[in-house]
Amino acid sequence: MTVRTRFAPSPTGFLHLGGARTALFAWAYARRFEGVFILRIEDTDLERSTPEAVQAIIDGMQWLGLHHDEGPFYQMQRMDRYREVVAQMLAAGTAYHCYCTPDEVEAMRERQRAAGEKPRYDGTWRPEPGKTLPAVPEGRKPVVRFRNPLDGEVTWEDAVKGPITIANREMDDLIIARPDGTPTYNFCVVVDDWDMKITHVIRGDDHVNNTPRQINILKALGATPPIYGHVPMILGADGEKLSKRHGA
Template structure:
């Protein structure tokens, strides 16, 4: 048997991180077993489905690198097939027309709830002749007795009694097929062998199995993945922050870091934290996914992203960092090589956005000094070392502006004034960067360049003089 999995999102919004995790699990299962991964767009909700949402899903899949082997297939392009199956069920007496008015159905629901009975359709039209030319829906004739067993790959054996399942609608009064019918036909036609999806679909599964049996199809194996919770224990939603995949891209996360984080939400392999996609394929097993829900932890995602930023090829990170620099009105071609900035700064940032912000000083002058840093380091005693440093830097030839040459100048000024390195380097760092944190001082000076260094020392000296005059 060739394993065939699918990811089947509804295009009613962005690609949710919960959906991305489901897609990842389906992708890994197919790749591990030499199978195919299919993308299907379940766009039968004509009122809520949009082309913009479809594009957001496709963009998210591409950014994550979850390449599908077939698709995308669109359900709205398969209505003829669904209607043919519905007619087949009607002909075999396995479905029937229902014209029960909304008022009757609502009264039925209210009465059942008052009697503390699970609300379900009572089969009123099962044995009635309904005029096909009048408005009506089509219902599947669910078996009246017996048990449907979902042999779930994560949860194990989950039984459902047929007498608790109602005759669900498979075609609406407007002629549109419903989710439970179309998904069954698609899974059968596309020869899906394993359905990995969120556990919110678990109650749909027995109904879908019954329809598959009625059509003479062998049901796929099912695995229902527990939901993702926010830090407050509620289902992850917009109020917890970003939940769309592309929002994480815009916030400066790397796709491999997000994938790594998502696979660890409910699955583990010993104490290992970092996984390449090849390791994920080799080690992942759907049967090892936890039955309990997992909580999203942004701090853990930040840590993972920082690991990838530090260890990725600087030239690649530079390409990803460039648009974030552009958002700060910085043209990275007008300054040091962005890959050199990445090499110097990557260990200091959790995201690309943060990396851009702390690296802006390499390309543009800052408006003001960090107040605490300036108060501590830009004092009157720093005036003489900064003045000597400026004079020495101004005399340096372009070819001497190297980390070694710059380090020599800073150390020499410290020796001349009998000051330890910190008393010289820290005021210089605040003068050049605007704050008391940066890479090594010689590396910082190298990235900023000679002209900006002289200009910023002048600004720091003016700040010191103004501070002295005010006191």
């Protein structure tokens, strides 16, 4: 097996210390095993992503000597691919249309909080055998939700933290495409890692909660999840995650 790692920054500013450390770990791991290091630009945040920030990240990595073997790949150039996979999942029944508005979902969560329950999407539009779905509201565009398993659990051997297990009942049906058809972060990451044959994902431990969702989507696509390693965040003097506001 050829080791394939990636660094996938969002171009919303300069390369900060936390990102540089993650890039270093991914680059060093690929070099240690004579693998491939990929640069992927996650530029779907159109309001904050800029060409200047992309260039600053590339320049910063070159200055550090972290030269990539493949890329840079840009998520905004892969929209057709994401939509193709969404369509495949809808056809396979591993995803479905949900017509709930954000206000309706928030009201749903408020009721759950008041009842002492975990706030989550309640599966109103999730197809089930023998279930009658509501009438489709006229003129309303749906989101697409991933049909997360209701039973069982997700377990992975984290390369840094050791074994981690999350019960599927702790996760609701993740939105993978918005009403305008644009895919969401967790979905883009899954398709990219799958297409780029990533074998090892090294990232900050603020992504631990994303991992079981991404593993379930990969399994629904018939893909083998990569090995994940979640490194501790770099903290500022105030004990908070080190970020650009700290001058990082």
